Amino acid sequence: MLSGADKKRPIATQFRYIFALVSKLDKTKSSITFIELLSEYIGLGEMIGFSLEQIEEAFYVKDVINHERQSEGY
Numbered sequence: 001m002l003s004g005a006d007k008k009r010p011i012a013t014q015f016r017y018i019f020a021l022v023s024k025l026d027k028t029k030s031s032i033t034f035i036e037l038l039s040e041y042i043g044l045g046e047m048i049g050f051s052l053e054q055i056e057e058a059f060y061v062k063d064v065i066n067h068e069r070q071s072e073g074y
Contacts, residue, residue: 014047021040
């Protein structure tokens with residue numbers, strides 16, 4: 001499993017940790033930080049009751065919407 005989230009960590013703390021990783025990634029552009037961020041994001045989804053498959057499906061559905069918006073100049 002890719003998830004790196006500590007399941008005992010409160011959800012609010014997990015959100016803050018993810019925000020900190022986003023900030024770190026913005027500064028460093030590190031592939032290691034990106035992988036850690038992705039892992040923690042998936043872990044957050046699992047913490048709130050989503051399976052990896054549900055997270056992936058939601059990503060692809062939203063990606064289609066984003067591409068439609070870009071093509072329409074949104």
